[in-house]
Amino acid sequence: MKEEGGVIRSTARILSAIERVYVSIAAVFMAVVMFVVVGDVFFRYVLNSPFSWANDLIGLYLMAGIFFLVLSPAYAERAHVGVDIVYQVMPRRVQLAADVVTNVTGTAFFAVIAKIGYDRFISAFLSGDVIAGSIPWPTWASYVLVPIGAGMLALRMALHLIADCVALATGARFAFLEEAEGHGPEGMN
Amino acid sequence: MALTIGLAVLFVLLILGTPVGFAMGISGVVGLYLIGGQTMVVGILETAPLSNVTGYELITIPMFLLMAELVLVSGIADDLFNAVAAWVGRVRGGLGMATAVAGAGFAAICGSSTASAATLSATSLPAMLKQGYEPKMAAGVVAISGTLAMLIPPSIALIIYALLADASIGKLLIAGIVPGIIVTFTILATVWFLAWSDPRRAPVSPPTSLREKIRLLKVVGPMLLLFGMVTGVIYTGVATPTEAAALGAFGALLVVAYRGRARFGILWPAFVRASYTSCMIAMILLGAHVFGYFFVLTQVTQSLVAEVAALQLEPWMVMTFVLIVYLVLGTFMDQIAILVLTVPVMLPLILSLGYDPIWFGVIVIVTAEVGLITPPVGLNCFIVARYARRPVAEVFYGSLPHVIAHLLVIALLTAFPAIVLWLPNQM
Numbered sequence: 001m002k003e004e005g006g007v008i009r010s011t012a013r014i015l016s017a018i019e020r021v022y023v024s025i026a027a028v029f030m031a032v033v034m035f036v037v038v039g040d041v042f043f044r045y046v047l048n049s050p051f052s053w054a055n056d057l058i059g060l061y062l063m064a065g066i067f068f069l070v071l072s073p074a075y076a077e078r079a080h081v082g083v084d085i086v087y088q089v090m091p092r093r094v095q096l097a098a099d100v101v102t103n104v105t106g107t108a109f110f111a112v113i114a115k116i117g118y119d120r121f122i123s124a125f126l127s128g129d130v131i132a133g134s135i136p137w138p139t140w141a142s143y144v145l146v147p148i149g150a151g152m153l154a155l156r157m158a159l160h161l162i163a164d165c166v167a168l169a170t171g172a173r174f175a176f177l178e179e180a181e182g183h184g185p186e187g188m189n
Numbered sequence: 190m191a192l193t194i195g196l197a198v199l200f201v202l203l204i205l206g207t208p209v210g211f212a213m214g215i216s217g218v219v220g221l222y223l224i225g226g227q228t229m230v231v232g233i234l235e236t237a238p239l240s241n242v243t244g245y246e247l248i249t250i251p252m253f254l255l256m257a258e259l260v261l262v263s264g265i266a267d268d269l270f271n272a273v274a275a276w277v278g279r280v281r282g283g284l285g286m287a288t289a290v291a292g293a294g295f296a297a298i299c300g301s302s303t304a305s306a307a308t309l310s311a312t313s314l315p316a317m318l319k320q321g322y323e324p325k326m327a328a329g330v331v332a333i334s335g336t337l338a339m340l341i342p343p344s345i346a347l348i349i350y351a352l353l354a355d356a357s358i359g360k361l362l363i364a365g366i367v368p369g370i371i372v373t374f375t376i377l378a379t380v381w382f383l384a385w386s387d388p389r390r391a392p393v394s395p396p397t398s399l400r401e402k403i404r405l406l407k408v409v410g411p412m413l414l415l416f417g418m419v420t421g422v423i424y425t426g427v428a429t430p431t432e433a434a435a436l437g438a439f440g441a442l443l444v445v446a447y448r449g450r451a452r453f454g455i456l457w458p459a460f461v462r463a464s465y466t467s468c469m470i471a472m473i474l475l476g477a478h479v480f481g482y483f484f485v486l487t488q489v490t491q492s493l494v495a496e497v498a499a500l501q502l503e504p505w506m507v508m509t510f511v512l513i514v515y516l517v518l519g520t521f522m523d524q525i526a527i528l529v530l531t532v533p534v535m536l537p538l539i540l541s542l543g544y545d546p547i548w549f550g551v552i553v554i555v556t557a558e559v560g561l562i563t564p565p566v567g568l569n570c571f572i573v574a575r576y577a578r579r580p581v582a583e584v585f586y587g588s589l590p591h592v593i594a595h596l597l598v599i600a601l602l603t604a605f606p607a608i609v610l611w612l613p614n615q616m
Binding site: 023026027028029030031033034035037038040041055058059060063064066067068070071073074075077079080081082083084085086087095098099101102105106108109112113116117120142143145146150 | 201202203204205206207208209210211212214215218230231234235238239241242243244245247248251252255428431432434435436438439442457460461463464465466467468469471472473521522523525526565566
């Protein structure tokens with residue numbers, strides 16, 4: 001049994017390592033969005049020549065990157081807000097059972113999004129689709145973010161599902177399930 | 190039938206603590222599948238996840254969140270409170286009033302009420318307690334002052350409402366100004382009343398020298414700069430709300446640098462936190478988007494509007510009922526969750542009664558503020574309790590006078606929509 005828990009823990013460490021890379025990229029994207037929009041305003045008002053490419057770059061890649069890359073790490077940190085008034089008063093075992101429901105449905109939901117996104121990415125990649133605009137940005141580079149992000153979250157939720165089941169069956173404790181109780185980063189209102 | 194199953198799935202998941210965005214997305218997919226089968230689900234899931242985040246106006250959310258994080262690490266809030274406290278500390282209840290004014294000032298440069306409550310808890314609360322304030326009263330004024338951030342622009346909550354209601358972000362943000370000032374004065378009046386009815390609650394501060402008072406004013410410069418970079422440019426139409434948000438974040442970055450805090454170890458976590466919260470909000474919007482498709486197909490809002498019309502009630506009676514629903518929801522649900530779950534249903538109803546969508550957005554936010562300071566899940570009270578290390582019940586009790594005062598403000602703004610709509614109509 002201990003061994004099984006060991007596999008779960010090492011998988012969790014691998015996912016976390018990948019997620020740290022994801023988050024770093026997203027944080028850089030965040031800074032780039034800020035500088036590009038500010039630069040666009042400056043060039044438009046001061047030099048009278050706005051960046052024609054700014055909105056496509058931000059919309060297609062940067063915003064999509066921030067969203068999809070952070071999707072899974074945010075779940076790991078419990079940063080996705082929920083109505084936890086009932087959850088918080090549940091006994092731990094009932095919480096685990098509730099988490100099983102969340103993780104079963106969530107794995108399916110994000111796996112489907114990842115699969116559909118993957119098909120769309122492959123099709124755009126093979127046909128070399130570009131957007132109609134002053135710069136013909138390739139669409140696949142944007143579409144690929146969907147399977148990368150949603151796929152990662154599906155993997156993470158599947159891992160949590162297995163850990164929930166093992167914890168329910170054996171009473172094993174997994175730090176990654178419990179360390180981030182309650183809400184994660186605050187400040188959304 | 191599809192409607193019942195879709196809603197049942199949604200509520201079961203929400204009760205089990207599934208993240209709101211996930212729960213809405215999953216139940217939306219279940220409902221869509223029941224109505225249109227696999228083709229419909231694939232069609233929507235192919236485009237919705239990406240198109241949800243690629244909209245130009247959505248950029249306001251990460252940028253205002255980044256601005257809030259940077260303003261937090263700049264330490265400007267401490268100085269803001271100290272400056273106001275030095276000027277009004279000699280008045281009875283002065284530090285309480287300073288908290289409200291600092292809360293309003295902070296709200297003008299930060300769009301997140303939890304961030305604001307946390308900041309005020311860390312600065313003004315210890316100052317009041319040191320001064321011998323009744324802890325209950327001190328905690329209450331901090332909790333309510335934090336809510337100003339979701340009303341006074343930039344406000345994340347108003348932007349989310351605008352995205353859901355397909356209304357002008359610029360007009361909504363500007364519409365929050367006058368009600369924000371009214372709420373600030375209401376807090377001041379409540380503090381004054383509490384201090385007047387029992388002076389032991391709020392001892393007067395020792396005087397500050399004039400030189401010190403003037404020295405403390407230097408914080409006002411950066412604050413006005415940020416306020417001008419955001420609300421100023423939106424109001425004058427110089428830049429779009431998206432551009433204003435990025436300018437605000439950039440301005441906040443400059444303030445951090447000016448104050449000598451632009452170190453990697455400080456900035457990086459701010460960017461990371463802003464990405465997390467942006468993702469969380471975008472996920473909720475995606476869930477709402479998927480669920481919205483399903484909801485539109487069930488035509489439930491049209492039947493609701495028709496049924497309410499058939500009742501032949503006066504608009505104000507319906508409006509009162511709607512407000513009571515929001516107050517009840519606010520006691521146990523997150524404010525953003527309330528917005529995404531209710532606005533698509535409520536808004537058509539409100540419009541059919543002849544009300545204005547901008548006005549309704551402000552009313553909903555002002556009403557939602559009450560939920561932040563009422564039990565059992567008033568988030569601001571929990572934040573204050575945690576910082577102050579006081580029992581949360583005491584904070585709730587201390588917020589009670591402010592809840593009552595706030596309800597009067599809601600009644601006023603509901604009765605006189607012109608108070609809300611006058612300023613945005615000048616744009």
